Amino acid sequence: MSEPSRLELLRFTRRVVEQQAGAALRQIDGWIATEERREAERRRREEASLPRPExxxxxxxxxxxxxxxxxxxxxxxxxxxxxxxxxxxxxxxxxxxxxxxxxxxxxxxxxxxxx
Structure with a gap:
């Protein structure tokens, strides 16, 4: 079995980095969605507790x-x-x-x- 060429190693490295970046972005998107839900809930609680202005x-x-x-x-x-x-x-x-x-x-x- 021959050793992979430098070009093959670079392409493999690119695929690995692409997968890791995608996973990191999905994780960050999840954090953002969680924080948006928390903010929306906080705003709902504030609006419910404030008297409605006339x-x-x-x-x-x-x-x-x-x-x-x-x-x-x-x-x-x-x-x-x-x-x-x-x-x-x-x-x-x-x-x-x-x-x-x-x-x-x-x-x-x-x-x-x-x-």
Whole structure:
């Protein structure tokens, strides 16, 4: 039996490294999936424990700009990451400072600012 050539040894080494790298990537992907599940569960627990806000301010792409005031159950901002909860007084103050009220959920009516 003859000794393998240098080229055959290099190809064999490449296959071994490829298998090891694939196994390492699968292991890391498993760790990532586990951590994503933990984060999702943590977020679910936090959301379940926090009281639901009554009023929301929707920010524009520039977080300094406020685009609109919404009620907490407005379908137009459901799941939006550009909204933050505010108190009733803050919502009233925003509307008084010319921040538009959402035309769908009508927070200005709910706040008693319009009849």
């Amino acid at each position: 009023w929301l301010l929707q920010h524009g792409l520039n977080p300094r700009n406020i685009d609109a005031v919404h009620t907490c159950d407005c379908w137009t901002v459901e799941g939006s990451d550009r909204c933050r909860p505010v108190s009733r007084d803050q919502a009233v103050e925003a509307i008084r400072h010319q921040v538009p009220a959402c035309t769908f959920c009508r927070p200005d009516t709910a706040l008693g600012l319009l009849e």
